[in-house]
Amino acid sequence: MSARDAILSRIRRATGRGDDAGRQAAVAERLKSHRRNLIPERGNIDAKARIKLFEDMAIAVQASVAHVASSNDVPEAVAAYLRQHNLPQHIRHGAHETAANMPWAEKAPALEVVTGPAEPADEVSLSIAVGGVAETGTLVLTSGPDNPTTLNFLPENHIVAIRASDVAGSYEDIWDRIRKAHGEGTLPRTVNMVTGPSRTGDIEQRIELGAHGPRRLHIVIIDE
């Protein structure tokens, strides 16, 4: 007998009690309905308060936040952020149309913008989030040519643009959105939930930022 069959049949003997049809139906129903459990009230608030909560929670975990009126204003906000932190005027982003359609040359002529997955020398990247979760100030990013995963981790500075209307109250709201876009019973290859910049407490429990991932996380909220 294969290891697989040995393990599964041992489990069946220990828990099965013979009612295979009933158990199968219970499992199929649970997976299909993916019912919500208790969701904290914290995120169950109107849109304006939700965005405020998202922002407050993100700042509480050392992210920084800026607001712009429309996606056309993102290039200027990015250039200003780079100047503020004495970073080179060079960023990399994926093929996401929101990023591609921003007026980079017009609004930030000194900024060099390249696309593709991150390279080790890149200091700053820009991603477009599929959503945010107000409950904990969490960004949700999905993999693909639009937002290569390495952009989220390799550069020391990660800038993420998110539409205010994409900020949800709970993780569960995001799952429903992803199911709608990608279908039931599957996920994009990688879903990254990002809550503040990288950190470690491994040296005498003192929190240090930038252990391996980005030292800085800057969130640009597009209010339009």
Next chain:
Amino acid sequence: MKPASREFKNNASRALNDAQLQRALNTVQGGFIEKRRNAADKLPEFETLRDQARDIKNHTLEHLDLYLAEWESKATAAGGHVHWCETPAEAREAILSICKRLNAKSVTKGKSMITEEIAINPALADAGIDPVETDLGEYIIQLRGETPSHIIAPAIHVTKDQIEADFRKTHTHLPGDRNLDESTALVNEARQILRQKYIEADVGITGANFLIAETGSSVIVTNEGNGDLTQTLPKAHIVMATIDKMVPTLEDVSTILRLLARSATGQEFSAYTTWSTGPRRPGDLDGPEEYHVVVLDNGRSGMLGTEFQDVLRCIRCGACMNHCPVYQSIGGHAYGWVYPGPIGSVLTPGLIGVDEAGQLPNASTFCGRCEEVCPMRIPLPKMMRHWREKEFESKLTPHTVRTGLGLWSWLARRPGLYHLATGIAARALSAMAGRRGRLRSLPLAGGWTRHRDLPAPQGRSFQARWKSGERSMQ
């Protein structure tokens, strides 16, 4: 990892007398405990979520065979490869054969206690493959040739000064006069060195906090981002999981995630929660070309359907050890195997045998704090008691303890004699203690009185006072 749990008593004495370790352990109490309490207090639904999380895992364990099969078919459909292993040897073999096929020279590793359980690092090294731990704490102890002493803070037993000395000894290519006084400098140095390792690695191995039946995904929860670089940059990503990591749906995982970070580090949410489903897809510009999940049993299925089933609900947050007075005093290494603290005292006998690890469930005062803070409401003290019973039944308990228990049970079954004997003993101890009310030393109780006085009974026994009608508080 070769168990040293039989040596628990000696290990514990050594730990108590280790000044460096005691200094390092001081940080446990102030740090984790207060942070967890604050995080729990800030979420009004916390206690209800604990009930729901318990119920989710109970349901999953009752249907574990079906959920595993469902997860496997989804993971395979996404292009992943599933390797079922009954024993650590099979798991090592599965990992080695992937690495050899890819001609791997270097493997980066995210934090994974199961890879400690199967001792993958020495096996990789024997095969000429360089295993590189990338979690900062794991990297530090790898340099020191040690094992983790805590499941989420593996280097909690090491002080900053020791880390500085280790870095100076190992990173000899860097200037000897560089300043490493601040922990920031140490973190930066490790960051620079490991960055190159991520890029050079052929294979990345991570653990899994959860496997999801609904989507065939695996989930890791980290703060450093090392797990993400480990799994994104190399050609192949190997996930090391066990059968008890299973959770049915994305909603169910989300509920448990609301408890995990709060219970572990007191964070509202960890910095990175990463959901992986299969390898690189058409159009992807990065990510691993191969995605493997090694799913290990190693004795866990044998705990299903027994009085120990509930321990399989564990999500490895470490709250039980953070709150354990025994762990706080002796640290994790004394437990002698992969999992220390209360969870180790219950899990270890189940995985490597009560003959090997029978001392661990005895290393508890039954104060109950572990169960009080366990997000999955695992009745840890009750299970330690079950292991003590098993140890007694299989005659593994030491002779002196058995004789003592035998005498007590003989006496306890004779109430008249019991009252007489305890009454005499109470009065005798009270007389011996005199006005101070405390005993400095007592024959047969040296283990207690060597370190502190024994409070003496005040005179008559409770039962005698009850009988004489003294029933209200005075």
